[in-house]
Structure formats: C-alpha cells, structure tokens
Amino acid sequence: xxxxxxxxxxxxxxxxxPLSLECxxxxxxxxxxxxxxxxxxxxxxxxxxxxxxxxxxxxVPQNLSASRPQDRQFILSxxxxxxxxxxxxxxxxxxxxxxxxxEQFFGPxxxxxxx
Amino acid sequence: GEDVEQSLFLSVREGDSSVINCTYTDxxxxxxxWYKQEPGAGLxxxxxxxxxxxxxxxxxxxxLLNKKDKHLSLRIADTQTGDSxxxxxxPVTGRRALTFGSGTRLQVQP
Numbered sequence: 001x002x003x004x005x006x007x008x009x010x011x012x013x014x015x016x017x018p019l020s021l022e023c024x025x026x027x028x029x030x031x032x033x034x035x036x037x038x039x040x041x042x043x044x045x046x047x048x049x050x051x052x053x054x055x056x057x058x059x060v061p062q063n064l065s066a067s068r069p070q071d072r073q074f075i076l077s078x079x080x081x082x083x084x085x086x087x088x089x090x091x092x093x094x095x096x097x098x099x100x101x102x103e104q105f106f107g108p109x110x111x112x113x114x115x
Numbered sequence: 116g117e118d119v120e121q122s123l124f125l126s127v128r129e130g131d132s133s134v135i136n137c138t139y140t141d142x143x144x145x146x147x148x149w150y151k152q153e154p155g156a157g158l159x160x161x162x163x164x165x166x167x168x169x170x171x172x173x174x175x176x177x178x179l180l181n182k183k184d185k186h187l188s189l190r191i192a193d194t195q196t197g198d199s200x201x202x203x204x205x206p207v208t209g210r211r212a213l214t215f216g217s218g219t220r221l222q223v224q225p
Binding site: 111 | 146148150155156157158159160163203205207213214215216217218
C-alpha cells in the first residue's frame, strides 16, 4: 500500500531563517507530487506541483521554492522566511495525470510558525 | 481561472442532517471530490462523483451534482460529533488537476 510522510510535524522558525520541509511517498512510482499551504482558518492554496524528477511548476510567485531530487521525494524550501509563510503545509500525491480522476492523497502536514 | 466557492461555516445538532454546498466554474470537471480535514490533520478523501452522475450515495453520505448550475452538495445523514471537521469541495480541473474550495467548517452540537 502507498504511504506519504512529511517531516517535521511542527516547526518554529525566526523570520529570515531558511526552511526545508520534506515529503516522501512509498509504495508507488512516478507519482505527481503537490505542495499546498493552508493559512489559519482558510482553504488550500496550491504552491507547487511536479510530474517528474526535476520538473516543478510554480502556481504562485513567492519566496518559496520546491525541488524533486528523487522520484518519490519532494522538498519545499526557503532561503529567508517571512511572517506570512506561517501556516499548515500539506504534501499530496496522485497517480498519473493521464487518468481523468487525479484523486490526491495527503500527508499529515507540517505546521510552520514563523516568529 | 477556476473558482470553487463554499460557505465557511455550518452548525447542526447531533442526529440532524448536514448539507454542505459548493459551486464551481469549470464545466469540464470530470470528477468532483469531497475531502474531510480533522483538526491538525491532513485531508482524507470522503467520496467523489463522476460528472455523468446526478447522485451518489455511500452509507450516510449523499452527493448531488447539478451540472447545469455547477452546483455540488454533500449531505451527511444522522450527523455525529465525530463528523465535526472542515469539508472541502475539489473538482478536477484541467490545469492544476484539483482546485479546492475554501472549506466549510461543520460544527456538530450534542
């Protein structure tokens, strides 16, 4: 069966510090991978998605970046965190986009607080 | 671009039915999903409906789809306190695959 992991589960970082959040998927190959952010009391905002190694699409301009160094690893990074980067970060995966359904499976999330 | 709207909050009494509504703009959506998010957790798929269906029932859950009006609803029968969560409507859209609504917070009062 497939599983998706995220770490760390919670993180408190000062403004201006770097960030690295990791997401890994097990039990499947060549998944589509996604990073979402959920601000407090708000919906999900798609940040990045990837259909393969080294292929990253950015949905919104910001000081965050994403990388996919391996097939089942997706990393969200920042060189300098802003207060507005606080939120709940969710990683998700789906099967090939050649299918019409694109059901997404979500990780447990990372709660980031920037002080 | 694609847009998905939901009401932000719904409060019901335990045992009553809950109806969560969603409107969307992309008429080409093939699958339309409902996800549930419990406090501090990720999203779990609850159910989905394919665009050639009007209704889908899955135990206490009933999904209704009105393609003409681009309106989707989720009905939870006999709502329990464990149903308290945020519910997201998410139609499949062409470019980003899934577009999520802002979520409806369901509060179930005992």
